Amino acid sequence: MKKYLSFFRIRFVNGLQYRTAAYAGIATQFAWGFMEILIFKAFYNADAAAFPMEFSQLSSYIWLQQAFLALFMLWFLDNEIFSAISSGNIAYELSRPIDLYFMWFTKNLAIRLSKAVLRCMPILIVAAFLPSPYGIVLPFSFLGFLAFLAAMLLALFTVVAFSMLIYIATFYTLSPLGIRIVALSLTEFLSGAVIPLPFLPDNVRKIVEATPFASMQNLPLRIYSGNIAGSEMLRGISLQVFWLTVLVLAGRLWIKKALKNVVVQGG
């Protein structure tokens, strides 16, 4: 366990040194957040009753999403892993007494957390001071806040477990490009990154909410704003645990199989 922790630590500290990238990220996220809120404002002005979420709930959803983008967005993938596989540098990682799956998992967690830590505070603070209903509201309830934290952690793990499948697929395709584009555009939509899932038509929403994608950002963000609470919240968190287990098991089986046939590229 200690080796994964020290791996996490060194990776996390390393991630904190990219400050300029963080400033640029914060600026982008502000611009994006304001743009989304303004677009939704135009819709809400037309007919507020036609929408499934209150506007203030939606604002919280968007600001939290922007603040914790690095935790939730599938497209924050680690290019080092892709190049290690396609160039054959993975030979070194395989010559260590370490479990490749858990090492990559830890690495991804560390990268995402270091990015999020650098970026979240400025966005959360500014969003907290924005006039209602454009800013972020206080959590629905204290219990709800705790549930939000738990769901956020589970969501992060689910996102990483899903990314692991994309990395492992690269053992077979060698170029990560195709699979990345397909997987990313699909999840972008199904996880509620483009529009919150309640905005989907009811039948579609029910199906999407059962998929692992809804266990990513959709759940924690809606728990925070009180859009999901009570038994529905418990059901959501259980579903997260279920999908996380399935994804991790699938990933571990698959990587075992892939390593058996692995061809270390290059001489």
Next chain:
Amino acid sequence: MIELKNINKTFKIAKRNAGLSEALKALFKKEYTCVHALRDVSFSIGNGEMVGYIGPNGAGKSSTVKIMSGILHPDSGECIIDGLIPWEDRREHVRHIGVVFGQRSQLWWDVPVIDSFELIRDIYRINSTSYRNNFEELVSTLELADIVRTPARQLSLGQRMRCEIAASLLHSPSILFLDEPTIGLDAVSKIAVREFIKRINHEHKTTVILTTHDMQDIEALTERILLIGKGQILLDGSLSELKKRNSSYRTITLEFNTGNFAEIPGITLNNIIDGHAVFHIDTGMISVSSAISELSRSADITDISVTGATAEEMVVSLYEEFKI
């Protein structure tokens, strides 16, 4: 103790001819050819031995090293290293081996080398006393004191390679695999690396398996040679045996003022540039002294030297002999 028995490995390689229409065809039907990277490779290496593993590019050297280090699964055959099957007990096995791939880097690019070392310490769970001892020994013998605090990306190739070797020895492995450790190094670094390899083999009785194209590496380091070509072990013997095989050949180098060399049986002119000529003598056909007298009759010689075959030439003649 390393034992390989009848190891086979085949790679499937996608092939297509050049051109757009061929590329389109390949979209629907891919043609594969099987390349037998290793055929019935068997050998055994005792503890504390130092073995040079040589062969032309693509002969299967790296594949063998990858199998022995647990990275690659062979199609068939047995490999037992210190009682473990590398690819099945990978994590237990790699604890006891060190690997250096000369063409890759295990150091973390953006952080000082010492951070990579400490990560390796945690990965192998090296206790702090033996880490400190190993670290100090490696830093002093490889002269790393000035560079361990520098990020890997700012090191020269020679400096980096010294750090790579240190990194794979921190956990005091009993076997060290070196895959082209001197590739691209300048003369000074090469000698430093060789001296160091000799030293750890001597002092720590570390088994060393070295693949290289640099025959000076082989001459300086190993007594035993394994020659592989087209996936098969062709020769397993000592360097001096190999030299004996080639003992019927001598090279004569001449410096001369004027001269005109006629064809003489047993003497082949290898190279001639104004005033400098190299001949190969087949001592089975002509003795060295009569070759010299024949040559001195044809030219006004100012300097002459006779040498046996270099390791380089021996390997070339082996490659020719086995047609690889």
